[in-house]
Amino acid sequence: MARKGILTSALTPPTPTDNTSSEKPRLMPRGAVGALQSTLTKLQENAVQDIDVSLIDNAGVEDRLGIDDAAQTQLIESIKEYGQQVPVLLRPHPTAQGRYEIVYGRRRLMALRALGLPVKAMVRHLDDQALVMAQGQENNARQDLSFIEKASFAAQLQAAGYDRQTIAAALSVDMPMISRFLKVGTAFSIDFLRQIGSAPSIGRDRWLRLADLLKSLPDKPERLARLFLKDSFAALPSDERFEMVLAAMEAETSEDAPSSDAKPKADAIAKPQKRQLTGRDGKPLADLKSTPRGVTLTIPSSSSDGFDTWFATHAEELLQDLHGRWKKQATED
Template sequence: MARKDLLKGLMEAPAAKVDGAPLPRFERGAIGAVSKSINDLRSRAIIDVSPELIDNAGLKDRLDADAEGLADLIASIRDYGQQVPVLLRQNPHQEGRYEVVYGRRRVAALKALNQPVKALLRQLNDRELIVAQGQENSARKDLSFIEKAGFAAQMVRLGFDRKVICDALSIDKTVISRMLTVTDAVPEAVILAIGSAPSAGRDRWLALAKLAPRRNQAQLVAAAVGPSSDSRFEAVLASLQDPRPANRATAQALEMENGRIIGVARRSSQKTVIELRGPEGQEFGDWLLFELESAYRNWLESKG
């Protein structure tokens, strides 16, 4: 076989499969090394793919749609182009289509712009896809604690062991345990009603998880009211906390000997507030402030 035909065969011939995993056609010697190099180049090559051919895959990571953020991304790609490729795999259920491993928002933005998606193509099974997605998520700073916790909980439901989850999210078993404490105690419907709550970190979610059994799911969902996910989190947490005892205050009009009322005094178990009103009250207030130290000294002397 001529060298030209040999290289053509290496580039175009379908790979054999062992246990479902594609292998290079030639595995040994110089030809095997060439074949491996070509496959390595293929895995690093950036290809253009129509966004209409790309389907979602893996686990859900975001709780909020973030239409504003997507609009910003669309504007950025329109002005500067796609700077970072997405990662795809071939759709195992439909020939000629692809599944996104990570980069869903970029795919959505390019679909809105009707532009091809620059992508890296990898041969990944379902397990490898989810681990790759988790590793990408662990490096992103815009995912909140509860979004990462939800991703970990989904991996648990799919049967992944703790070590794989730790490797996927680049966190230790202690953090995973705390994440799962939250997702076990707080019903999923409540988490979805709250949203990503980016300002509510691990400690506040743990506090909510500790209090969550005080209410049923319907009550917690009903409490998740507010214009933002952070405000909805605060509303749910407030609904679980014990109400502060009422601070009953009494009011007394400050009536002088001449019958004039110059203000009001409000007393409670914690404090006394004197409010002076009107020109005479203001004038008296100025004098009282000036004489306050002397009055305090006289009071101390009267106590003996």
């Protein structure tokens, strides 16, 4: 109330009196009024508000290539039990009065919509450039965005007219890294990338390989279209969808360049082999995936009781021991 009084007195003209003194009324300097208004605005922007989820629209650039259903279910259960712990960031809708646009926190917003709960949010007045900068900085702080999601984010910003310096600032990376992101991100349409998803284990070189194959076979999309429409394809994890698309394109290439030792088409698109490893008590310990390119061992943190952390600490000596045993056995054989 004290602040309101100060502001009101500073902005209200003085009331005329019978006093004939030549002394002019003393008003608060404009700089002080501006500073006070700025402080009030900042306090309001940092305040957390409960806002009806039906009043919130999407905005900015698409940063996630699909949502992990299991992870989203886990988030819903967490919010259901403990409530929303971290607020999302909104801005007032630029054209629809009384509505808002999401800047970041889309997964939390989806979870709250599913639960029928209002969202706890901070509301800030951001122009379009400030919006993508805030979204990019939030993305950079998250560890779960894959290479292709960051590359696609950079490509969408470039398509929207932002220069490379702005894109680099939004993602907090240097210019050479932006060039790498854009080389991959601009090679694929957003619709194509949505079909594959985030592919968290697939890096830049593999995406470049796929981009080169698509360039060399621009007139043969039928096979991929058939692949995308299969329920069995959509049900696969994102990494495996990438592997299947890459194998399909490599098979098309081998068909265009016949060779006496070319592999059969069925072998070229074979699914990666997966099996579960168990402990002596029969309980699951890890998942092992074998592909033509290598072997991946995954120890789930959620059920390992700390074994994943211990394994990561001792991985080098364990691998050296296993490699030594393999080498000895190979020599004896």
